[in-house]
Structures are given as structure tokens and as C-alpha cells.
Amino acid sequence: xxxxxxxxxxxxxxxxxxxxxxxxxxxxxxxxxxxxxxxxxxxxxxxxxxxxxxxxxxxxxxxxxxxxxxxxxxxxxxxxxxxxxxxxxxxxxxxxxxxxxxxxxxxxxxxxxxxxxxxxxxxxxxxxxxxxxxxxxxxxxxxxxxxxxxxxxxxxxxxxxxxxxxxxxxxxxxxxxxxxxxxxxxxxxxxxxxxxxxxxxxxxxxxx
Amino acid sequence: xxxxxxxxxxxxxxxxxxxxxxxxxxxxxxxxxxxxxxxxxxxxxxxxxxxxxxxxxxxxxxxxxxxxxxxxxxxxxxxxxxxxxxxxxxxxxxxxxxxxxxxxxxxxxxxxxxxxxxxxxxxxxxxxxxxxxxxxxxxxxxxxxxxxxxxxxxxxxxxxxxxxxxxxxxxxxxxxxxxxxxxxxxxxxxxxxxxxxxxxxxxxxxxx
Numbered sequence: 293x294x295x296x297x298x299x300x301x302x303x304x305x306x307x308x309x310x311x312x313x314x315x316x317x318x319x320x321x322x323x324x325x326x327x328x329x330x331x332x333x334x335x336x337x338x339x340x341x342x343x344x345x346x347x348x349x350x351x352x353x354x355x356x357x358x359x360x361x362x363x364x365x366x367x368x369x370x371x372x373x374x375x376x377x378x379x380x381x382x383x384x385x386x387x388x389x390x391x392x393x394x395x396x397x398x399x400x401x402x403x404x405x406x407x408x409x410x411x412x413x414x415x416x417x418x419x420x421x422x423x424x425x426x427x428x429x430x431x432x433x434x435x436x437x438x439x440x441x442x443x444x445x446x447x448x449x450x451x452x453x454x455x456x457x458x459x460x461x462x463x464x465x466x467x468x469x470x471x472x473x474x475x476x477x478x479x480x481x482x483x484x485x486x487x488x489x490x491x492x493x494x495x496x497x498x499x500x
Numbered sequence: 501x502x503x504x505x506x507x508x509x510x511x512x513x514x515x516x517x518x519x520x521x522x523x524x525x526x527x528x529x530x531x532x533x534x535x536x537x538x539x540x541x542x543x544x545x546x547x548x549x550x551x552x553x554x555x556x557x558x559x560x561x562x563x564x565x566x567x568x569x570x571x572x573x574x575x576x577x578x579x580x581x582x583x584x585x586x587x588x589x590x591x592x593x594x595x596x597x598x599x600x601x602x603x604x605x606x607x608x609x610x611x612x613x614x615x616x617x618x619x620x621x622x623x624x625x626x627x628x629x630x631x632x633x634x635x636x637x638x639x640x641x642x643x644x645x646x647x648x649x650x651x652x653x654x655x656x657x658x659x660x661x662x663x664x665x666x667x668x669x670x671x672x673x674x675x676x677x678x679x680x681x682x683x684x685x686x687x688x689x690x691x692x693x694x695x696x697x698x699x700x701x702x703x704x705x706x707x708x
Contacts, residue, residue: 308700309681316656316680334681372703379699386598391695393594396656396679400696441702448524448604465702467695471604472524473517473542483701485693487599487675488608491587492516493691494649494673495580 303344304371309334310341311367318360326357373401380406380439380463382454383446384414384424387469391443392419404443406433410450427454434461444468455482511552512579517542518549519575526568534565581609588614588647588671590662591654592622592632595677599651600627612651614641618658635662642669652676663690 313333317325327345331338345351348370352358368374381388381404391397392404408427409415417424425433434442442463446454451470458466465481468474471489476482521541525533535553539546553559556578560566576582589596589612599605600612616635617623625632633641642650650671654662659678666674673689676682679697684690 304704308697312679313681371700372706372708377703386601390594390598402699467698471520473521481702483698485698489516490675490691490693491610492579494689495585496512498580500580
């Protein structure tokens with residue numbers, strides 16, 4: 293198998309989309325599929341899918357297609373999703389609490405094991421299996437628990453300072469819900485979930 | 501001013517990112533900026549920014565740069581964000597409730613005016629200024645309220661059926677939190693916010 297570093301970023305992102313669609317197919321009882329059926333579900337070109345798969349070797353059987361469950365297993369391994377990733381959550385407001393209560397994350401292999409806030413009314417509160425801790429202890433606790441991923445769900449004013457702290461604590465990947473651009477050192481990955489921006493994408497072509 | 505239809509999708513998406521960054525600059529007290537400073541904040545090429553802006557006419561003054569507040573106003577007009585968009589929310593679970601309680605959405609021009617669920621324990625409940633309504637009435641209520649945008653925050657199993665209903669109700673744009681690909685007729689816009697997929701993007705290049 294090739295090293296992931298040699299595979300284009302766009303291919304890796306599409307592999308995630310294939311996995312999501314195959315999960316849906318499997319839940320819908322589809323045990324076999326063709327690159328054509330996957331392509332038409334995703335409004336893509338089947339040649340693109342075969343090309344993406346070809347980075348990782350041979351999966352299907354000519355004329356027979358692919359085994360859904362087997363390919364899900366292989367894609368999860370390729371995408372490092374064949375394990376549980378432990379995360380820290382910073383900010384237990386509306387979105388943060390929703391994430392803590394979301395069973396889907398754990399089912400997909402992401403488990404929040406630390407939750408922090410700076411509001412004294414939230415610190416010490418139990419949400420699901422976790423107790424909210426004081427954000428002042430974030431660096432110590434992340435090091436103790438050897439957590440490498442964190443979710444920033446703070447107000448936008450605190451997002452950059454939170455990110456700086458997390459980087460100093462040794463975090464390697466950040467998911468950020470704050471609607472702003474953060475400065476992050478090279479080698480740290482950041483992915484943004486910006487809900488107002490997503491809504492913005494809905495309306496710029498809308499007739500007004 | 502050119503029609504938005506003639507502007508590449510990628511330019512419109514970058515315009516949203518520029519607006520977000522300018523909002524941050526303005527909140528940080530920066531009243532003027534150069535394309536160079538905007539570019540370096542976003543790790544972009546200033547020529548790209550000037551090219552994107554040029555679709556919409558002349559904004560800045562050579563050697564003086566841009567007026568932050570004025571450009572924010574112009575970008576909001578270009579992006580159809582100079583008004584309030586009314587939305588329907590389907591699914592008042594963890595994420596749905598968090599959205600209803602999020603003051604940031606309204607500040608950005610998105611107001612949830614209808615909220616629906618199918619769980620009898622949630623129907624009739626007051627969350628913020630809204631009362632959760634029975635999803636069975638979604639088509640009637642959306643037509644009555646002349647709402648054109650909706651957020652799908654249902655479990656994944658109900659997402660496609662919900663989308664079909666919303667399309668029949670006349671919805672033109674959908675923001676979907678369910679981690680699956682939905683089939684939508686042409687001419688309806690859909691934007692996906694897939695939190696497990698965003699986390700997936702953090703880990704595929706991670707050392708394991």
C-alpha cells in the first residue's frame with residue numbers, strides 16, 4: 293500500500309465521501325455495488341472513483357463489482373478510521389454540549405474524553421459521562437491524557453487564544469466551530485465547521 | 501455590477517471567506533486594510549484577491565487600500581447577506597436545539613422562524629422564542645410562512661424523506677447536518693455540514 297503522503301488531498305477527501313456513501317448503502321442493505329452505482333449516487337464520474345481507488349491497490353473484481361462491507365473495512369483502514377480517536381473539547385456552550393451528547397461521533401470513532409470551559413457555572417457540571425473541567429488546566433490535562441485532537445467550540449473572541457494553548461499542549465489536529473480564520477503553526481492540521489458560512493453558500497445565488 | 505451567475509462558484513466562496521476575515525479585522529479595530537494584509541491573514545495570493553474583487557467593480561484606492569467597514573457593506577450586498585433570511589429547522593435534537601439557541605446566526609442574518617420535530621415529547625415545547633411544531637405540518641406551515649431555506653438536523657434515517665418534503669413545500673436551499681448524500685432536484689441548493697467527515701479530514705494524515 294502507498295503512503296498516504298503520496299496521495300493527493302482531494303483523493304483523500306473523496307475517499308471520506310465514498311466511505312460515507314458506502315455506510316449508507318450498507319445500512320440500506322446493499323451488499324455489492326459497482327463503481328457506476330457509487331458514481332451515480334454521488335453525481336460523479338466512475339473513472340474518477342476507480343482512479344482514486346487505484347492509489348491503494350486492487351479492491352473490486354472485474355464484472356462482479358465491490359463487496360460493500362469489505363470496502364468499508366478497507367476504506368476505514370486507509371483513512372485511519374479503524375480505531376477510536378480521543379478528543380478534547382474546549383467550550384461547553386450550545387454546540388459543545390450538543391457534541392458531548394451526540395452518540396454518532398463515538399459510533400464514527402471519535403470519543404470526547406476531556407471537556408473544558410472557563411465559565412465557573414459550567415465547570416464541575418456533569419454532561420453525559422464527563423465532568424467539565426477548568427480551561428486553565430487544559431495544557432496539563434491534555435498532556436496527562438495524551439490527547440492529540442481537539443474541538444474548539446468557544447466564542448469567536450477566545451478562539452485564537454484557545455488554539456495557541458492547544459498547540460502548546462501538543463495538539464496535532466483542531467476542529468474549529470468559531471467563524472474566523474486561526475493562525476496555526478505548520479504541521480498542525482485545522483478543519484473549520486463554519487455554520488454561518490455554510491448558510492452563506494446557500495444564499496449568494498438566491499433570487500432576492 | 502455583474503450578475504452573480506457570471507461569477508465562478510469558487511470566487512463567491514472566497515468572497516464569503518473575505519467577509520468573515522474582514523468582520524474579524526473590524527472587530528479587532530482595523531479600519532483600513534490592503535489586499536496584501538488580507539492575503540497574508542488568509543495565506544493567499546493578493547493577486548487572487550484583487551482578481552476576485554474585480555468581478556464586482558472598483559473597491560479600493562491605489563496606494564491607500566480598502567476601507568474595512570465600507571467593503572464589509574459591499575461584500576454583504578454582493579453575497580445577499582444585507583438582509584435577514586428566514587429559515588425552517590427540521591429536527592430539534594442536540595444540534596437543532598443548539599442552533600435555535602445560537603445568537604450568532606441571527607447576527608449574521610439568519611433567523612429560524614419555524615421549528616419542527618416528529619417526537620411528541622418535543623412538539624409544543626418552547627425553545628427560545630419558538631414553539632416546536634409537528635413535522636406532519638411542515639409543508640403547510642412553510643408555504644404559509646413563505647420560507648425558502650431549511651436546515652435538516654434530523655437523524656440520518658429521516659434526512660432524505662425530510663428533504664423530499666421540504667422540496668415539495670417549495671424550499672430552495674437546504675443546509676443538512678445528516679452525514680449522508682441526499683438526492684435533490686436540480687435548481688435546489690444543498691450545503692452539507694458533516695461533523696464526522698470534518699473530523700475524518702483531521703486524521704487521515706495523522707501518524708498512528
